[in-house]
Amino acid sequence: MNGVTGRMGYRQHLVRSILAIRDDGGIVLPDGSRIRVEPILVGRNAEKLQELAKRHDVADWTTDLDGALADPSATIYFDALVTSERVGAILKAVEAGKHVYTEKPTAESVADGQRLADAADEAGIINGVVHDKLYLPGLRKLRRLLDSGFFGRLLSVRGEFGYWVFEGDYLPAQRPSWNYRAEDGGGMVLDMFCHWNYVLENLFGRVEAVTAKAVTHIPQRWDEQGRPYEATADDAAYAIFELEGDVIAQVNSSWAVRVERKELVEFQVDGTHGSAVAGLFGCRVQPRVRTPMPVWNPDLPTDQDFRSQWDEVPDNATFANGFRAQWEQFLLDVHAGRQHAYDFAAGVRGLELVDAGYASSREGRRVTMDEVRAGATGQNA
Structure with missing residues (x-):
């Protein structure tokens, strides 16, 4: 879990989702078995990570993203970094063969968002983008x-x-x-x-x-x-x-x-x-x-x-916490080997709307999504 020292990553994803699932004994499957989770906290500030790990009884934390991605026991990479740092980190995770779940926006441009989607498709990994409001x-x-x-x-x-x-x-x-x-x-x-x-x-x-x-x-x-x-x-x-x-x-x-x-x-x-x-x-x-x-x-x-x-x-x-509810769905999808409904392609569509919004504001006109997909509107803001 990369970026959980930030407000959203900490409160909603670490505490109210993954740690809550862990502390409840995991996700119960139809046959009575359970999907159990244990986080590895990743970030740049060792002092903050150590304090969070101690506070929540988390055994593993590191400032070495490459080392964490090399751990074969960690099959999923989660990203809650600032947007500008997201693409590079996710590409590393995809290259390492990890399934990826990420906050949005997935990138700062449509081109970079599509780059992530293409890389995930080529690697055959399960990928998902947070769509928390649908679970509210x-x-x-x-x-x-x-x-x-x-x-x-x-x-x-x-x-x-x-x-x-x-x-x-x-x-x-x-x-x-x-x-x-x-x-x-x-x-x-x-x-x-x-x-x-x-x-x-x-x-x-x-x-x-x-x-x-x-x-x-x-x-x-x-x-x-x-x-x-x-x-x-x-x-x-x-x-x-x-x-x-x-x-x-x-x-x-x-x-x-x-x-x-x-x-x-x-x-x-x-x-x-x-x-x-x-x-x-x-x-x-x-x-x-x-x-x-x-x-x-x-x-x-x-x-x-x-x-x-x-x-x-x-x-x-x-109604469970919306972030936790989608986390559970993503974990079930990884367990079953099926694609998550809200994948990187959905993230690209979100970025296309961003592109259209900025183009409309910049040019003072109505912009169609067909224009965006044809590359006729330029880059974001």
Whole structure:
């Protein structure tokens, strides 16, 4: 596990996924046997690695990635490095014959993402890219609504994501400073359009065209040492995605927005027979028979409490941590020798959407995914 000293790699992948699976005795198979896991922690900071290993009773840690990849007992390589370091490390793992599971984006460009996919195919290894949001309770409830035909004909999707990330002077920033430097692989479009691609294509339909605007609202921030730096990466993106089936998706993503909704991300889905608003955990619905009839009257305050007219989808199933749930699926796929559903090719499609988003913002026009695949839009940001 490479890069687990970082916030996401540590909390979600090491502690809440792999160590939780280990401490529960592994994954139980139909025949009663178990897939057991034990991590080897890899990184550059020996002091941090040693402290994590001691804290969580992990026997093996190292700053030598090549040595870890040479260990025949470790059949899987996981990458949670900064984006700019990812491609080289994954290529080493593929060359060593390891199955690979990685955070996204898989690379900083479509070409490098495709390079990883081609290398994995040639090596015949199982490969997967984190698609954690599909495993969240709110989106799993939304998936059930879609499968049941609740919406009728889908019309549109509206997504709101983000929160205020402090600049670092008034209060410490909640995110690493590299996220706001383009030269270090930062940027809202690069980070989040990979997420929006897999959410949209797996729930509503593949993206066919994009109109987007990427901006840097906060031009100066302060790093972990309190030093000011220029924020060269976009910290917000506003996009319209045209999906197959004439569905329109609008998604606003911002690290310079204050939250006035129930969850940090919410998707409103509207159809002819009903609507839903899904977040990380909750999902509220309003079917056609419960839809009110508002009347526009700017002279009088409304007498309707619109939010009270929605019903909460019940928690009638047990939902595990989304990161752990996908880890378990990946481990089962490796055990069975079958390809993971969300592979490096899915990662490439996410990067194609990133390319389209940046091209649209840069050129001030609608960009089709066919243009991106034909190489007509140039490189990312």
